[in-house]
Amino acid sequence: MHDIRALRDDPAGFDAALARRGLPPVADMLMRHDEVRRRALTRLQELQARRNALSKEIGQARRNGEGSAELEAGSVALKTEMEALQQQAETEDAWLLSALAELPNRLDPDVPDGRDETANLVVHERGVRREYGFEPKQHYELGEALGLMDFAAASKLSGSRFVVLRGGLARLERALGQFMLDLHVEEHGYVEHAVPLLVNEAAMYGTDKLPKFADQSFATTDGRWLIPTAEVPLTSLVAGEILPEKSLPRRVTALSACFRSEAGAAGRDTRGMLRQHQFMKVELVSVVAPEESAAEHERMTRAAETVLDRLELPYRRMLLCAGDTGFGAARTYDLEAWLPGQQAWREISSCSNTRDFQARRMNARLRRDAGGPPEFVHTLNGSGVAVGRVLIAVMETYQRDDGRIDVPEVLRPYLRGCEVIG
Structure with missing residues (x-):
């Protein structure tokens, strides 16, 4: 607002x-x-x-x-x-x-001009792309060949853009979520939350999802909404509050299912798990004093990058241009992982500083210890990271020529020492 x-x-x-x-x-x-x-x-x-x-x-x-x-x-x-x-x-x-x-947030001055993603800037690239002695397959080819990724069964249950994971891949997805939560809680200072998957209209409005993105979300018959991301309930925890300055920053995280109608996505990423109606994601949310939000944006993005560092996945950080920056964001970094099967960079995390845009909509303020009138806080949100997409990156990066998938070393404790999926 x-x-x-x-x-x-x-x-x-x-x-x-x-x-x-x-x-x-x-x-x-x-x-x-x-x-x-x-x-x-x-x-x-x-x-x-x-x-x-x-x-x-x-x-x-x-x-x-x-x-x-x-x-x-x-x-x-x-x-x-x-x-x-x-x-x-x-x-x-x-x-x-x-x-x-209905009007989007004002962009930070250093956000580059440009109409679409072709004008985004590469900030840095990390990791080494693996060399394969065979032609790498895409994740759905690997998953279906192993019998552990079933789109036909999901379609029978729910229609298109759903998937059923079985056995080792279901365990690997769960391990990824647990690993990321542990990392962000134990090393990055986020407080883990378990949040409702259904929220009211006020929570969606306050986090700028309504009215702009009503067609991209699922509504229930009793006026509630399935969350498109845990950003909605996590950020809305401070709605209507006047927070003591000493209580900031507040850093919270949650692993949750997310639901999106993918309106306007017809014909895009129709194969595989890249664009689903339901997916798992670890969300990071920070509530800070205005003068701290720029530094917090860097800190949050680095926390998300650490996930990819530990998994040893090649990735790059992108500063989004004006035409590609989301409605509520003043500045956004995307993290893109290299997918060998696609031979392409694909978004795996998005970290945004909304400044006081959401706080004004939800009337979230702080009161300085020195007194004075309340002022609006700044809110930030980011994927820390999208579980389904990092599962894709792990599958394609760690694939063997026989179609099996090596388990990244950092995940093996979560899988009771399992080293290979297949």
Whole structure:
């Protein structure tokens, strides 16, 4: 959510910021509605003062035994006008709130310009791509050949974009989730949570998933939503709160199922597990003081990179350009893993600084120890990382020529010493 005062102070700058995302100018339209609302509120205050004065005059006239009918009629007329002004102010306020809720976050100045992912910048590349004495297969070829990845069974149960994992691959997926949780809790200072998979509309709105992405999420018949990511419940824990400065930063994590309708994804990644309606993900969320969010963004991204370092997976960090940065983010790093079977880099984690964009929507604030009025916190979220996608990367990276899959050394304790899947 945007601060209307920032729009009033610099409408040209507001339009210029949105133009970086390819949006047309909107400041003039917003300011016209804001001016109507403010005029109505100003007039409402004037009439309230006049009505208060009339009430005193009516009371004095009655005490003096004088007629007060004319004064009372004037008071009724004022009340009628005030009710109309109140309705006008509320209508304009609702319109402004709705319009602002549809506008994306302002980008950080160092976010590169560009229309799509082709303009993203490589920050660094880590790890060594393996050489194979055979043609590497894609994950679904490996999984189906082993009989441990079954898309047909999932389709019978739920339709397309679902998968059933069996045996060693089901265990490997579980091991990956447990390994990442342990790493983030024990080494990176995150507090593990188990969160609801169903949330209310307020939680979705506060984390900028509504109204913009309603068609990309699943709603229940009783008005709740299946979470598209654990970011929604984890971040919403501070909704409506005024947090003591000494309680920050707050770093929380959860391993959860996530649900996305994948609206608009027709024809994209139709084979395999890359784009599913249901998947597992370890989410990282930080709530910090405003001056700490840039450093926290680097810290969070490094925590996600550590997962890939420990698994010895080649990856690169990308700074997303203006056209590829998500709706609620001011700045985003994507981590992309190298998939030998695809011979391509694919996103495996996304870490974003939303600054105060979400905090304004959910009214999450902090109070400084030195006093003063509450101010909005900054919130950050990132994949730490997507379990299904890192499973794909492990399968393709650690494949053998006979189709079996080596278990990364760091995961073997979670699999009771198992070294090979197959």
